[in-house]
Amino acid sequence: MLRTNKAFFHHIEHLYNEEKLKQDVVIRNFRKGELLLEQDQPAKKVMLIREGITKCYFSEANDKEYIVEFLGQGEILSEIEVIRNTNCLCNIQAITDGSVFAISIPYFRKLIQTDLQLNNLLLNEFAERLVNTAKRASYQQLYPAEHNLAKLRALMETQKLQISKEDMSAYLGITLRSLNRALKSKLFQD
Amino acid sequence: MLRTNKAFFHHIEHLYNEEKLKQDVVIRNFRKGELLLEQDQPAKKVMLIREGITKCYFSEANDKEYIVEFLGQGEILSEIEVIRNTNCLCNIQAITDGSVFAISIPYFRKLIQTDLQLNNLLLNEFAERLVNTAKRASYQQLYPAEHNLAKLRALMETQKLQISKEDMSAYLGITLRSLNRALKSKLFQD
DNA sequence: ATTGAAAAAGGACATTTGTCCCAACGGCAA
DNA sequence: TTGCCGTTGGGACAAATGTCCTTTTTCAAT
Numbered sequence: 047m048l049r050t051n052k053a054f055f056h057h058i059e060h061l062y063n064e065e066k067l068k069q070d071v072v073i074r075n076f077r078k079g080e081l082l083l084e085q086d087q088p089a090k091k092v093m094l095i096r097e098g099i100t101k102c103y104f105s106e107a108n109d110k111e112y113i114v115e116f117l118g119q120g121e122i123l124s125e126i127e128v129i130r131n132t133n134c135l136c137n138i139q140a141i142t143d144g145s146v147f148a149i150s151i152p153y154f155r156k157l158i159q160t161d162l163q164l165n166n167l168l169l170n171e172f173a174e175r176l177v178n179t180a181k182r183a184s185y186q187q188l189y190p191a192e193h194n195l196a197k198l199r200a201l202m203e204t205q206k207l208q209i210s211k212e213d214m215s216a217y218l219g220i221t222l223r224s225l226n227r228a229l230k231s232k233l234f235q236d
Numbered sequence: 237m238l239r240t241n242k243a244f245f246h247h248i249e250h251l252y253n254e255e256k257l258k259q260d261v262v263i264r265n266f267r268k269g270e271l272l273l274e275q276d277q278p279a280k281k282v283m284l285i286r287e288g289i290t291k292c293y294f295s296e297a298n299d300k301e302y303i304v305e306f307l308g309q310g311e312i313l314s315e316i317e318v319i320r321n322t323n324c325l326c327n328i329q330a331i332t333d334g335s336v337f338a339i340s341i342p343y344f345r346k347l348i349q350t351d352l353q354l355n356n357l358l359l360n361e362f363a364e365r366l367v368n369t370a371k372r373a374s375y376q377q378l379y380p381a382e383h384n385l386a387k388l389r390a391l392m393e394t395q396k397l398q399i400s401k402e403d404m405s406a407y408l409g410i411t412l413r414s415l416n417r418a419l420k421s422k423l424f425q426d
Numbered sequence: 427a428t429t430g431a432a433a434a435a436g437g438a439c440a441t442t443t444g445t446c447c448c449a450a451c452g453g454c455a456a
Numbered sequence: 457t458t459g460c461c462g463t464t465g466g467g468a469c470a471a472a473t474g475t476c477c478t479t480t481t482t483c484a485a486t
Contacts, residue, residue, distance in 0.1 A: 104374040112374035129363045135370070158356065165355035166348065172362035173319045176369065180325070183373035184294040184302035187409030190472065211434065219377030224473050226435055380442065401464065414443050416465055 047198070047217070048099065048116040048205045049174070054167045055120030058094045058147050070153035075145045082123060082146070083138040089124035091148040098144015099207075103216060104136045113217040114179065116141070116207065122171065128154055141209070191220050192228045237388070237407070238289065238306040238395045239364070244357045245310030248284045248337050260343035265335045272313060272336070273328040279314035281338040288334015289397075293406060294326045303407040304369065306331070306397065312361065318344055331399070381410050382418045 062071045073096065076082060082093060085105055095117060103113040114136060117123070123138055128151055157164050186194050198218060202209065209217075215225040252261045263286065266272060272283060275295055285307060293303040304326060307313070313328055318341055347354050376384050388408060392399065399407075405415040 104371070106375060106378050108378065110378040112378055114370050114374070126363045126366060129359055130367070135367055158359070159352070162349075162352055162355065165352065165359065169319055169348070169355065169358055169362070172359070172366060173316045176316060176362060176366055177320070177325055179366065179369045179373060180304050181294070183369060183376070184304070184409075185296060186373070186377060188296045188298065188300040188302055192472095219374075221474055222434085223436080223475080227473080230436085382442095411444060412464085413445080413466080417443080420466085 047201045048118050048207045049121050049178070050118040051120030051122075051167075051171055051174075053120070054094065054122060054171060055096070057164065057167055058149070059096075062147055070150045072148050073145055074148045076140045076143065078140050078143050080140045081137060082140060083134045083136070085135070085137045086133050088133055089127040089151070092125055092128055092151060092154040093123040093146040093148050095119055095121050095123070096145045096147060098140060098142045100138050100140050100144075101213065102136055102138050111216045112219050113213060115175070116209070122168075125154070125168065129158070141213075186219055191218060191224055192231060194218050195225070195228045237391045238308050238397050239311050239368070240308040241310030241312075241357075241361055241364075243310070244284065244312065244361060245286070247354065247357055248339070249286075252337055260340045262338050263335055264338045266330045266333065268330050268333050270330045271327060272330060273324045273326070275325070275327045276323050278323055279317040279341070282315055282318055282341060282344040283313040283336040283338050285309055285311050285313070286335045286337060288330060288332045290328050290330050290334075291403065292326055292328050301406045302409050303403060305365070306399070312358075315344070315358065319348070331403075376409055381408060381414055382421060384408050385415070385418045 058071070062073075065071055074093075076098065082100060083089065097119060100117045100121075100123075101113050102115050102117055103111050105111055117138070123146070124134065127134055158168075185197075195214075195218060198214060201207070211225060212222060215222045218225065220228075248261070252263075255261055264283075266288065272290060273279065287309060290307045290311075290313075291303050292305050292307055293301050295301055307328070313336070314324065317324055348358075375387075385404075385408060388404060391397070401415060402412060405412045408415065410418075
């Protein structure tokens with residue numbers, strides 16, 4: 047659930063250090079609560095998280111939200127939008143303070159067309175995301191909330207990630223009320 | 237829902253025609269019902285669909301199935317498994333007769349490391365899949381079955397794709413009984 | 427210490443979805 | 457034709473989840 051990508055982080059960090067003009071890749075800080083990407087709006091930069099944690103989520107027309115994943119160090123943002131030439135697919139909001147490498151879009155396009163190593167890093171990242179997203183879609187759909195909650199808690203444990211109940215329910219795709227019920231019924235474990 | 241990829245198809249077709257030894261890329265036919273990939277088993281070849289339609293689905297421990305997508309011409313199979321060095325993530329079963337280009341795994345690995353154009357084709361394919369999968373996970377989770385059924389029928393219409401009720405329910409992640417109920421309630425549209 | 431706002435917990439009832447059956451229909455092999 | 461089997465459709469009841477509200481708790485700003 048909390049994705050990170052050390053290899054990708056080092057690759058971009060290296061690009062940043064190499065760069066003469068400090069122009070195509072710059073560091074930008076962000077505050078907890080800040081929106082790094084806004085659903086349906088054009089992307090301005092490709093970003094790679096240096097530090098901090100963000101959540102990636104859809105806002106649906108019925109006012110509900112669905113969290114796709116939590117993104118930490120080395121995760122890249124708005125690369126899909128640049129590749130497909132579309133507006134932002136979903137929102138990305140900081141849940142802690144942090145910073146990113148902000149990469150200009152033309153530069154990123156050039157990298158895609160020339161940097162084979164970057165291509166491979168992207169392929170790996172996409173493969174991991176696809177696996178995660180598809181697996182989760184399947185079991186969240188096919189198992190009751192209680193079962194999925196157990197899985198979520200195990201993940202939070204191993205990854206030492208603390209999130210609000212509201213985010214937990216948005217991650218599970220259920221209402222807060224249902225989350226509380228599920229927590230209740232398996233209260234024996236607490 | 238029925239994914240295809242003309243550009244990828246042409247790229248691999250071209251590789252096949254170029255190839256001297258007809259060894260690293262071969263054509264293989266398949267029959268309706270045949271399993272091209274079996275969940276949790278090692279992948280033997282990377283395949284790219286030449287003709288025919290397949291379904292990509294998870295078999296969960298509780299005996300339920302979830303269809304991730306339907307794959308047609310130009311869609312690639314088991315590339316994720318080769319990239320990540322893992323067993324098959326899910327099942328791929330033919331729902332019509334057809335054929336694939338079967339690519340040897342070492343050759344595919346070599347392509348990934350050397351063929352920038354192929355890398356870009358893969359990036360595009362992955363980006364499309366991610367968008368599809370994530371969007372669907374979100375709205376299937378956050379809207380009632382009836383709403384999702386309406387969407388599914390519209391897709392089936394525009395893509396002229398006919399699938400059994402059982403596959404429809406597996407795609408929606410609901411039981412056959414629930415599908416029938418949903419069909420009933422919006423019977424006015426038929 | 428006081429207060430206000432956000433987060434957390436849960437009661438009561440409605441709706442949705444699942445489970446377990448059984449019935450009807452159509453194709454197809456004996 | 458007969459009988460079997462897979463697909464489709466649906467009744468009756470149980471379980472899961474959502475909706476709408478209210479209460480409690482927490483915690484930071486005053």
